[in-house]
Amino acid sequence: MFLKDRTALVTGSTSGIGLAYARALAAEGANVVINGFGEADAIEKERAGIEKDFKVKARYSAANMMKPDEIAAMVAEAEKEFGAIDILVNNAGIQHVAPVEEFPIEKWDQIIAINLSSAFHTTRAALPKMKAKGWGRIINTASAHAFVASPFKSAYVSAKHGIAGFTKTVALEVATNGITVNAIAPGYVWTPLVEKQIPDTMKARNMTKEQVINDVLLLAQPTKEFVTVEQVAALAVFLCTDAAKSITGTTLPMDGGWTAA
């Protein structure tokens, strides 16, 4: 329970990796603000489940990570209730798979807004209170696509490379403030985001579902296994420990060896 009296805000945490981060941080005693889309009943079940399972406060913000004013309001609300956001996890993300010349312009704009710019908006809003406390952790979800590319994912790869650069920059700016800024770069994790891109990849590459799983997704991953959401969340928890206080400005791969190749 080393995060008792800390507050974590996790964007995009109504499913997948984000929900696992929120639960893992709550398991260490942190109050959490979850965020993201989904059915109201399902979100409420997750929120109440966190409170019941871990005896912490859990709040939900419906802020759309494409909208800077909603992001600012989400941070202000969290700070009003909890004093400061101690742990900011920028995780919301979407994917779209298409050749660059057919890539819908609005999808490009959405991916850059949600996967990259939202981290700028949350960070700039949360930093003043973090600095005042002299302690903070900013953890961004990057991807193996922060290091390498795959065809048909131009917006996603651009945003994730951008997140790695943003992580380094902010880390340097707050290095003497007791705040670390890092990114985690998972390989393929079995979540709704991966499942949803299979039909488009089948179309773009003219493949069956099994071929996409084995010959596209797991082809990249030498372990031939999907990373789990619990593994990613455990690394985020470690980054919040004192043992990790000298780790800053880095993007840490957790990709079954993908980017070693």
Ligand code: NAD
């Ligand atoms: P997911 O689809 O399960 O979760 C995405 C979350 O973001 C959901 O809670 C969703 O509601 C939320 N979201 C989407 N658009 C939003 C918006 N406009 N405003 C607020 N919330 C929004 O996906 P996931 O796989 O858990 O992905 C989480 C992060 O991990 C993303 O940044 C993704 O790029 C990254 N990632 C995923 C994988 C993978 O293989 N699944 C690998 C590397 C990186």
